[in-house]
Amino acid sequence: xxxxxxxxxxxxxxxxxxxxxxxxxxxxxxxxxxxxxxxxxxxxxxxxxxxxxxxxxxxxxxxxxxxxxxxxxxxxxxxxxxxxxxxxxxxxxxxxxxxxxxxxxxxxxxxxxxxxxxxxxxxxxxxxxxxxxxxxxxxxxxxxxxxxxxxxxxxxxxxxxxxxxxxxxxxxxxxxxxxxxxxxxxxxxxxxxxxxxxxxxxxxxxxxxxxxxx
Numbered sequence: 363x364x365x366x367x368x369x370x371x372x373x374x375x376x377x378x379x380x381x382x383x384x385x386x387x388x389x390x391x392x393x394x395x396x397x398x399x400x401x402x403x404x405x406x407x408x409x410x411x412x413x414x415x416x417x418x419x420x421x422x423x424x425x426x427x428x429x430x431x432x433x434x435x436x437x438x439x440x441x442x443x444x445x446x447x448x449x450x451x452x453x454x455x456x457x458x459x460x461x462x463x464x465x466x467x468x469x470x471x472x473x474x475x476x477x478x479x480x481x482x483x484x485x486x487x488x489x490x491x492x493x494x495x496x497x498x499x500x501x502x503x504x505x506x507x508x509x510x511x512x513x514x515x516x517x518x519x520x521x522x523x524x525x526x527x528x529x530x531x532x533x534x535x536x537x538x539x540x541x542x543x544x545x546x547x548x549x550x551x552x553x554x555x556x557x558x559x560x561x562x563x564x565x566x567x568x569x570x571x572x573x574x575x576x
Contacts, residue, residue: 394495394530394531394532395494395495395496395497395525395528395530395531395532396494396495396496396497396531396532396533396534397496397497397499397522397525397526397531397532397533397534398410398496398497398498398499398534398536399499399502399522399526399533399534399535399536399548399551399552400501400502400535400536400537400548401501401502401503401537401538401547401548402425402426402501402502402503403501403538404501404536404537404538404548404567405536405538405565405567406427406498406499406501406536407419407420407421407426407427407498408567409534409536409565409567410433410496410498413435413491413494413496414433414435414486414488414490414491415488415490415491416456416486416488417456417460418443418456418457418459418460418463418486419431419460419463419498420460420463420464420467425475425477425500425501425503425507425510426501427498427499427500427501428467428471428475428476428477428478428500429466429467429470429471429477429478429479429480429481429482429500430479430480430481430482430497430498430499430500430521430525431463431481431482431484431497431498432481432482432483432484432495432496432497433484433486433495433496433497433498434483434484434485434486434495435485435486435488435491435492435493435494435495435496436485436486436487436488436491436493437487437488437489437491437492437493438487438488438489439489440487440489441454441486441487441488441489441490442454442486442487443456443459443484443485443486443487444484444485444487445462445466445482445483445484445485446482446483446484446485447466447482447483448462459484463482463484466482467482475507475510476510477500477510477514477517477518477521479520479521479524481497497525499521499522499525500518500521500522501518502515502518502519502522502547502548502551503515503518519551522551523551523555526551526552526555526556527555529561531561532561532562532563533551533552533555533556533561533562533563534563534564534565535548535549535551535552535562535563535564535565536548536564536565536566536567537549537564537565537566537567538566538567539566539567541566543564543566546564548564549562549564552564
């Protein structure tokens with residue numbers, strides 16, 4: 363179909379997903395997407411915000427992304443955000459988008475570090491983006507905090523695998539520059555589903571920008 367065909371197809375399939383979602387059904391048609399995988403505080407939020415050119419994701423210590431965030435970027439002449447759970451409401455203030463992500467996260471997970479596999483879907487319309495779907499996933503952790511269950515490591519792994527096991531999913535493994543790549547949990551997960559490295563990118567963040575690889 364070429365790039366033009368894909369540009370037209372992405373919004374159409376997104377609308378199909380929304381229509382079926384409103385009646386409790388799922389769509390088996392999935393377009394290529396990029397899943398961002400990394401440990402807690404690895405720099406995933408910074409990477410995603412670079413795609414958009416705006417600061418809009420919650421920040422903090424420990425596990426901040428506690429539900430998958432499906433981020434649909436759509437090229438448009440005007441810039442605003444729209445949530446699947448707030449249909450018809452346009453968010454032009456990106457600080458307000460951040461607060462809405464935090465509120466919707468707490469609605470299902472509480473305020474004590476619980477997690478949920480139920481995604482938050484956010485569309486961002488902007489003249490500065492390409493039509494693209496990205497998924498921000500909970501950071502990999504091994505030690506439970508707050509009201510997290512003892513098997514939190516395996517629950518987060520299950521959530522991540524639900525996305526990166528799809529054949530059309532490109533895995534963006536984010537690792538801090540001060541971490542030995544041999545010890546990167548994100549790369550280990552990516553290699554589990556993509557042993558030949560055909561659908562995998564990795565990026566170091568923080569200290570050594572010169573070592574970044576896309």
